[in-house]
Amino acid sequence: MMSLSQLQLDEIREAKQFKKQTSRATVDALEEILFEPIKVLDHGFVRVIDYMGDDSAIVQAARVSYGKGTKKINxxxxxxxxxxxxxxTTPFEMCEIKLHVKLPIFIARQWIRHRTANVNEYSARYSILDKEFYIPAPENLAMQSHTNRQGRGGVLEGEEAARVLEILKNDSEQSYKHYMEMLNLNEETNEVLDPSRAGLTRELARMNLPVNYYTQWYWKVDLNNLLHFLRLRADAHAQFEIREYANAIISILEKWLPLTFEAFKNYRLNSASISEQGMGVVKRMLAGEKVTQELSGMSKREWDELMMVLEK
Amino acid sequence: MMSLSQLQLDEIREAKQFKKQTSRATVDALEEILFEPIKVLDHGFVRVIDYMGDDSAIVQAARVSYGKGTKKINxxxxxxxxxxxxxxTTPFEMCEIKLHVKLPIFIARQWIRHRTANVNEYSARYSILDKEFYIPAPENLAMQSHTNRQGRGGVLEGEEAARVLEILKNDSEQSYKHYMEMLNLNEETNEVLDPSRAGLTRELARMNLPVNYYTQWYWKVDLNNLLHFLRLRADAHAQFEIREYANAIISILEKWLPLTFEAFKNYRLNSASISEQGMGVVKRMLAGEKVTQELSGMSKREWDELMMVLEK
Amino acid sequence: MMSLSQLQLDEIREAKQFKKQTSRATVDALEEILFEPIKVLDHGFVRVIDYMGDDSAIVQAARVSYGKGTKKINxxxxxxxxxxxxxxTTPFEMCEIKLHVKLPIFIARQWIRHRTANVNEYSARYSILDKEFYIPAPENLAMQSHTNRQGRGGVLEGEEAARVLEILKNDSEQSYKHYMEMLNLNEETNEVLDPSRAGLTRELARMNLPVNYYTQWYWKVDLNNLLHFLRLRADAHAQFEIREYANAIISILEKWLPLTFEAFKNYRLNSASISEQGMGVVKRMLAGEKVTQELSGMSKREWDELMMVLEK
Amino acid sequence: MMSLSQLQLDEIREAKQFKKQTSRATVDALEEILFEPIKVLDHGFVRVIDYMGDDSAIVQAARVSYGKGTKKINxxxxxxxxxxxxxxTTPFEMCEIKLHVKLPIFIARQWIRHRTANVNEYSARYSILDKEFYIPAPENLAMQSHTNRQGRGGVLEGEEAARVLEILKNDSEQSYKHYMEMLNLNEETNEVLDPSRAGLTRELARMNLPVNYYTQWYWKVDLNNLLHFLRLRADAHAQFEIREYANAIISILEKWLPLTFEAFKNYRLNSASISEQGMGVVKRMLAGEKVTQELSGMSKREWDELMMVLEK
Structure with missing residues (x-):
């Protein structure tokens, strides 16, 4: 139940079938999923619109060489x-990808903080927003963590969960109803409701909609900045909802650039950054010394973070 | 009735009185309004937190010279x-300003599209948003333009206007009430409402709030990018609400850099960009020829835009 | 006599013949010149390595629509x-091009000031530079302008021109000879000259080479920033040598995006930006008034610039 | 023997003595060295022209709070x-510094690759370059490393060193002599040499100068990008000459932002980034296991790098 109309799905099918000849770097595994929406959250998606380069393009730029050369894959x-x-960083900047993303406004607000990218967003100044809003699945209705102001604790249950879902749904429904009323439009047909009224301008009416409403954009980014985005947004500290988008894009990365994907996992996503003090602790431990937080000079919190990284 | 608490206003007064000695470029007229909020819309403001450079710093960079030299002011x-x-552009990049801005979320979403700036925004992942939302003044309740999808037509009146204001106020009130209920907090005291409930995590509860709620940020930008922002956002095509912020910042610019302010007005804000075709028309007119749209090769719309610029 | 070896030319031919199927936006006119060097100056070139998007991709992004739609070309x-x-600007950012450019270092130093682009440059820390340097054609040996510190006057002739060419050639030759001597390498064979010597490190030896030596890079840029680059660098105020590169890229643009190319010429390259004061003069002239510099409030220099734009 | 004229030094002294009152964040330790050149290499320098913010400004932005608050220093x-x-990253972007730097062209070419900064460079299109070039001190005349294409091996000695110094000096001298001859200027007095000659335009004559000639620029950067620059350029893999500039700037950082300086050393400059595979090795070692390169799955080179980090 992807949020694309039948008309749009037909257009996608047609666009995919219309094949052209090119001498450019081409990745068959990515061509296969080109234009196809990958579902994220309840109404969101990510789909690849275009791309430039493959693993070899990175190598080629690094060598500033001509053509593919005769180097073996390893x-x-x-x-x-x-x-x-x-x-x-610069060889990874030589690849580029253009995605079409549908996402809740509050996630769009986090996403847009990554400045080195190109964006065309659906404009609610010009156009009328669809009635599509995000409601978390019950298992994602996290309670506020008490140890970490930024984080999530356990999951809400029973009446409290039911009440939250009721509020979110009702308020979203009502906001949209009032949005259309202010626009003087029929909610079902989008036709003028009352010819004797003028209707509030779109750029003002939109302000009644909450930030769980979906927006969409074309987002174009080079690979280096994409990896930076993914490292931060696929991280356990990122909000669950944006992590879902990051994971969808990582699945695209794996098809697009398999060698880069493996390197990214090993050297970025699952790597550790250890401070000078931390390295001092590690070296003393490796030398057989018994080190304690008190002796380390590190704060309790930082020490705990280090022990988690070291699985001690 | 600025949206700063008495405590904050006291801190501002104290900060201003605490003067230090510096050899840096200093602008007395800007020091006078330092830290002071300039009111924008119903609850918003702009205030200067810090700045670097003056008109002479631009000249100095352009000359890559040492010290102020002996050149006269003219x-x-x-x-x-x-x-x-x-x-x-580069000499204007040598000045920098840091502003504290309070603004509705839907304006923040337009503003942030200017990528070449530094931003620290108040985070509703960490903190609880205040109950402050934007309600347009009655004279700004524009109706949708029928000739321009992006623009505003006349002003709503009578019952229709009253109903819009009622919707905006009620929905804003109700969203906040439910936001606090989901957080399990008392709306007045911010204290826990019901100890037997856990409370939804902040990063999810916020999604019930509409985009007319106020957020705030520190925004730091170089002068070249600031002028670009002001040219686009003080323009008649910009949404009224962001124009109000642009105008407030232009009043700051006038105090900070009087020579640059004058040049900006003459060569940017009130200048005209005329196409090759348009210049052809102007030259023929200046030569005494009678030119019509049909003869010009321009579309009706473009011709009208040119005539408006030429005041013909 | 393009500065690519036979081996490289063979690789280019092979790469072009290896066609793949793609569903991406593809431009036949650009595919035809893909990888082919376009000669610039005496040893330089520009060639297209890859591209993303066509005129329709700009339209598609502007509409944030799905697929090509059924809109007619006009x-x-x-x-x-x-x-x-x-x-x-943002719809134009949705196209991207990757060029391989060979250019003199002093031109590379101007070029790199355009920051919003991705670059992989040939590194003289790692590799040995080829013996290729720029010598202006006799008709480009401009004398210093006396009215414009930045510009060129007439062309040097006779003995003075001959002496300049002699200096440039001899010093370039000698610098390279000494570069290779410091590296302890044979200038013809690149083999070790004297086994009893160690050779200066490459990252230091290179500092003996003058800025007319050629470097090369991959340069990847979005269309919006490319147009900005072209507007500044194809301008009559730009240095002749970088204008030659801008013109070569404009010939690529014409094949790649014919509609954008036409719009760019009309609204950017050959358009005029007229100040508020200047527009005041134009309007008074159009009203039949006789305006003079003295009455205009403009400086002599600015007035002359305006009259040149108006062809008065 | 700093490369500033007596006139310039007098201006610096005067500028420093001219103190103004400000309510902005001010750092006394930095005011003390304001405008003063810190010597780098044989003729280069770094000096602070202006700055914005102190350690508290970072904290203030992170808290988006008002004024200094009452928090204790710890x-x-x-x-x-x-x-x-x-x-x-964003709180560190809230500080800014403007430096005046004099540096050899080949170092400027590395430096400028850091794109997120503002630069005004001395222009040899407009102005005549001084006769100042970089000659390495004898102890820095490194030989080419044979294990690392990018790196330096031991130091050249005896005749070979003497010959390198002779080449560098003679060619630098001769290039300048010819530069001035082409400009038709007297090398000592900068006056016209031969009134019957026109002189080559400056923008062409400069191309005879080698990249060890000094240029200069104003460089303005936010703290986050400055730290990124320093981490890369103070690193042992960076070229010695740019490391000297990085170290000079680190000494400025220490005065400007003592708390940030300490954090930067611990968490950036002297920290380690260890891959997922590498962390696997560390954990097994900490568990008392004997791990070898063969068992690790890592390449010889990568294993050696890890062992160096672990000091094993």
């Missing part, structure tokens, strides 16, 4: 690993 | 006019 | 003209 | 450490 892999390990 | 003015006229 | 043209005329 | 320190440890 040499490409070794070079990509090297570039990732040593935090080289 | 030479500085001439050089700033020259730089602005010829679209030089 | 509607696409009208929308692109509208976007360009009203300085919309 | 709470500021704890928050800055927290922000640095968790890779928060």
């Amino acid at each position: 040499e490409d892999k070794g070079l990509i690993n090297y570039l990732m390990r040593h935090w080289h | 030479e500085d003015k001439g050089l700033i006019n020259y730089l602005m006229r010829h679209w030089h | 509607e696409d043209k009208g929308l692109i003209n509208y976007l360009m005329r009203h300085w919309h | 709470e500021d320190k704890g928050l800055i450490n927290y922000l640095m440890r968790h890779w928060h």
Whole structure:
């Protein structure tokens, strides 16, 4: 039940079937899912509109060489690993991807903080928003954590959960009803409701809608900035809802650039950054010393973070 | 009735009185309004937190010279006019300003599209939003324009206006009431409402609030990008609400950099950009020819825009 | 006599012949010149390595629509003209191009000031530079302008021209000879010259080479920033040598995005920006008034610039 | 023997003595060295022209609070450490510094690759370059490393070193002599050499100068990007000459923002980034296991890098 109309789905099917010849770098695994929406949350999606480059394009830029050369695949892999390990950034900027994303406004507000990207967003100044809003699945109705102001604790249950869902649904419904009333439009048909009324301007009427309403945009970004986005937004500290989008994009990355995907997992996503003090602790431990938080000079919180990383 | 508490106003007064010595470029007229909120809309404001540079700093950078030199004031003015006229950008990047802005979320969403700036926004993941929302003044309740999808037509009146204001106020009130209920907090005291309930996590509860709620941020930007922002957002095509912020910042610019302010008005804000075709029309008219839209090769819409610029 | 080896030219031919199927936006006219070097100056070139999007992709982003839709070509043209005329930028950011450029270092230093682009440059820390340097054609040996510190006057002739060419060639030759000597390498064979010597490190030896030596890079940029680059660098005020590159890229733009190319010429490249004061003069002239510089309030220089734009 | 004229030094002294009152954040330790050149290499320098913010400004932005608040110094320190440890970036963007830097062209070419900064460079299109070039000190005349294409090996000695210095000096001298000859200017007096000659335009004549010639610029950058620059350029893999500039700027950072400086050293400059595979090795070692390269799944090179980090 993806939120694309039958007309749109037909257009996607047609666009995919219309194949052209190109001499550009082309990735078959990505062509297969081109234009197809990947479902995220209740009404959102991510779909690939266009892309530039493949794993070889990164290698090619790193070598500023001509054509594919005759290097074997394991040499490409070794070079990509090297570039990732040593935090080289410019060769990864040589790939680009354009995504069409449908997402709740409050997630769009986090996402847009990544400034080095190109965005065309659906404008509620020009157009009327659809009646589509995000309601969390019951298992994601997290309670406020008491140890971490930013985080989620356990899951709400029973009456409290039911009441939250009721509020979210009712208020979303009512906001939209009033949005259309202010626009002087019929909620079902989008036709003028009362010819004797003028209707509030769209750019003002929209302000009655809550931030769980869905917006959509084209988002185009180079691979280096995409990896940075994914590292932050697929992280356990990111809000669940944006993590769902990050994970959908990671599944795209795996098809698009398999060598880069592996390097990204090893050297970024699952890597650890350890401070000078932390490294001092690690070295003393490796030398067989018994180190305690008191002796480490680190705060309790920082010490605990280090022990979690070291699984001690 | 600025939306700062008495405590905050006391802190501002104290901060201003605590003067230090500096050898940096300093602008007395800006020091006078430092930290002071300039009211915008019903609950918003803009205030200057810090700044770097003055008109001379632009000249200094353009000359990459040492110290203030001995040039007279009218030479500085001439050089700033020259730089602005010829679209030089880097000398204007040598000034910087840091503002504290309180603004409705739907305006913040337009504003943030200017990517070349630094932003720290109040986070509703961490903190509880205040009950402050934007309600347009009756004279700004514009109806939808029928000739321009993006624009505003006349002003709503009578019952229709009353109903819009009623909807906006009631829905804003109710959203907040439910926001606090989901957080399990008392709306007046912010204390726990029902100890037997857990409360929804803040990062989810916020999604019930409409985009007319106020957020706030520190926004730091260089002068070149600020002028670009002001040109677009003080323009008649910009939404009224963001224009109000742009105008407040222009009043700050006038105090901060009087020579740049004058050049900006002449060469940017009130200047005209005329296409090759349009210049062809102007030249023929100046030569005494009678030119019509049909002869011009321009579309009706474009011709009308040109005639408006030429006041013909 | 393009500065690509036979091996490289063979690779280019092979890469072009290797066609793949894609559902992405594809431009046949650009596919035809893909990978092919366009000669610039004596040893430089520009060639297209990859691209994303076509004229329709701009329209599609502007509409945030799905697929190509059924709009006729003249509607696409009208929308692109509208976007360009009203300085919309984000739809143009949805196209991207990757170029391989070979250019003298002093031109690379101007070029790189355009920051919103991705660059992989040939590194003289890692690799040995080829013996290729720029010598202006005799007709470009401009003398220093006396009215404009930045500009060129007439062309040097006779003995003075001959002496300049002699200096440039000899010093370039000698610098390279010494570069290779410091590296302890044979200038012809790149083999070790004297096994008893160690050779200066490459990252230091390179500092003996003058800025007319050629470097090369992959340069990837979105269309909006490309147009900005072209407007500044194809301008009569830009240095001749970088204008040659801008013109080569404009010839690529014409093949890639014919509608955007036309709009760019009309609304950017050949358009005029006239100040508020200047518009005052134009309006008075159009009203039949006789306006003089003295009455205009403009400086002599600014007045002259305006009269040149108006061809008066 | 700093490369500033007596006139310039007098101006600096005067500028420093001219103190104004400000309510802005002010750092006494930085005011003391304001405008003063810190020597780098043989003719280069770094000097602070202006700055915005102090350690408290970072804390203030992180709290989006009003005024300095009443937090004790160790709470500021704890928050800055927290922000640095968790890779928060936006609060650090709230500080800004403007530097005047004199540096060899080949270093300027590395430096400028950091795009998120504002730059006004001395223009050799407009102005005549001084006769100032970089000659490495004998102890920095490194030989090419044979294990690392990018790196330096031991130091050249004896005749080979003498010959390198002779080449660099002679070619630099001769280039400048010819530069001035082409400009038709007297090398000592900058006066016209031969009234019967026109002189080559400056924008062309400059191309005879090698990249060890000094240029200069104003460079303005926010703290977050500055720290990024310093981490890369103070690193052992960076070229010695740019490291010297990075170290000079680190000494400025220490005076400007002592708390941030300490956090930067611990969490960035001397921290370690360890891959998922690497962390697997560390954990097994901490568990008392004997791990070898063969068992680790890592390449020899990567294993060696890990062992160096672990000091095993």
